[in-house]
Amino acid sequence: MLFEVVPPVSGVEEILFKAGEGRILSVDEYVQVYDFFTRHRPNLDKSTITYSRKVFIPLTNLCRDSCGYCVFAKKPWDTRAKTYTLDEVISIARIGEKLGCKEALFSLGDKPELAYPEFSEYLSRLGFRSTVEYLIHACDKVNTLTSLIPHVNPGTLSWSQMKEMKNVCASMGVMLENVSERLMEKGMAHENCPDKHPKARIAMIKAAGSLKIPFTTGILVGIGETVRERVESLLALRTIQLEFGHIQEVIIQNFRPKMDTRMSNFPEPQAEDFLATISLAHLILGGLTTIQAPPNLARVPLIEYVERGVRDFGGISPLTVDYINPEAPWPHLRSLKGELERMGYSFRERLCVYPRYIKEAGWVSRVFDEKIKEYVGDDGLVRPPWEAF
Numbered sequence: 001m002l003f004e005v006v007p008p009v010s011g012v013e014e015i016l017f018k019a020g021e022g023r024i025l026s027v028d029e030y031v032q033v034y035d036f037f038t039r040h041r042p043n044l045d046k047s048t049i050t051y052s053r054k055v056f057i058p059l060t061n062l063c064r065d066s067c068g069y070c071v072f073a074k075k076p077w078d079t080r081a082k083t084y085t086l087d088e089v090i091s092i093a094r095i096g097e098k099l100g101c102k103e104a105l106f107s108l109g110d111k112p113e114l115a116y117p118e119f120s121e122y123l124s125r126l127g128f129r130s131t132v133e134y135l136i137h138a139c140d141k142v143n144t145l146t147s148l149i150p151h152v153n154p155g156t157l158s159w160s161q162m163k164e165m166k167n168v169c170a171s172m173g174v175m176l177e178n179v180s181e182r183l184m185e186k187g188m189a190h191e192n193c194p195d196k197h198p199k200a201r202i203a204m205i206k207a208a209g210s211l212k213i214p215f216t217t218g219i220l221v222g223i224g225e226t227v228r229e230r231v232e233s234l235l236a237l238r239t240i241q242l243e244f245g246h247i248q249e250v251i252i253q254n255f256r257p258k259m260d261t262r263m264s265n266f267p268e269p270q271a272e273d274f275l276a277t278i279s280l281a282h283l284i285l286g287g288l289t290t291i292q293a294p295p296n297l298a299r300v301p302l303i304e305y306v307e308r309g310v311r312d313f314g315g316i317s318p319l320t321v322d323y324i325n326p327e328a329p330w331p332h333l334r335s336l337k338g339e340l341e342r343m344g345y346s347f348r349e350r351l352c353v354y355p356r357y358i359k360e361a362g363w364v365s366r367v368f369d370e371k372i373k374e375y376v377g378d379d380g381l382v383r384p385p386w387e388a389f
Contacts, residue, residue, distance in 0.1 A: 027228060027231050034231070038275075061109055062081055065194065083122070086137070096146075102382065106150060106152045136168055147371060159207040168367070178230070183196075218252060221269050297328050
């Protein structure tokens with residue numbers, strides 16, 4: 001059986017048996033299983049855990065949204081506001097090369113030119129009509145001038161923008177966060193965040209699927225949502241994945257309160273609550289995609305994540321901080337590798353594109369063929385001598 005069941009379980013064993021046969025449960029059944037997972041963990045096979053060695057390039061931290069938990073986004077008049085020049089982008093990428101990085105992760109605020117005329121004018125002086133145009137140009141320069149492969153987290157894009165982006169980045173991502181429109185109401189986490197509307201996010205994820213873009217998405221746990229809303233969000237991603245098959249990883253990310261935000265005094269999820277959500281994600285999605293959780297945000301030993309179904313730790317940088325969560329340092333890769341191997345797992349480096357999407361034609365632009373062939377072995381993971389710890 002996939003899960004340890006200690007009687008009496010009030011029907012949970014039967015529900016888990018149904019899930020083990022591949023049948024979809026009702027939302028109520030998944031909520032019942034979640035409650036079980038707060039007290040019991042899955043009994044999962046040991047396997048390979050992966051990560052990507054990256055540099056983090058926050059192209060601009062200007063953003064038109066005002067999320068209640070965000071310290072990344074800045075206003076133009078804030079002295080901490082910054083938009084990277086192309087020279088700065090390339091400089092970071094080249095240092096990353098020397099440190100064994102293969103991924104250039106671009107993160108940026110959502111459509112700042114629509115909220116701030118002065119930024120629109122700045123882009124115009126550079127010769128660009130939008131932040132996305134500037135991002136495309138920056139990715140192209142990284143491709144041309146360095147050995148790194150771009151992955152972008154650009155906010156909510158249209159189908160046509162993503163079609164153009166596919167020529168300069170090997171993979172893309174946007175967090176769904178949650179399907180609940182209630183979280184956009186006054187006083188909630190996504191008040192005054194037009195680009196966080198669930199329908200817009202769902203539309204983008206589906207559009208990426210239609211374009212065969214290897215994609216990262218996920219949910220944010222602890223921002224005021226209910227367990228039922230978490231289940232509904234995971235089921236929405238399952239439905240999309242069954243249709244398109246392009247979601248290479250689903251991130252289960254725990255909310256961490258930060259100073260100088262509207263949610264600075266908001267409680268973060270309890271450990272058992274978050275671990276139960278990881279188990280739930282593995283139950284709903286584990287056979288269809290990879291479950292990831294950010295290792296630098298963990299409040300428990302990382303082996304507990306792995307025992308719950310996490311099979312990837314995302315991008316970890318030897319150079320740049322996590323600009324979204326600057327208070328949370330990355331784990332030491334060599335120590336993490338040793339811990340996992342002592343517990344019977346292997347720890348391998350991957351590219352920003354997962355092996356399946358490397359091996360199957362049509363997912364990644366031919367622009368990246370030579371770089372990918374240089375880095376990976378027959379299993380689609382980074383091979384010696386490129387693998388670095």
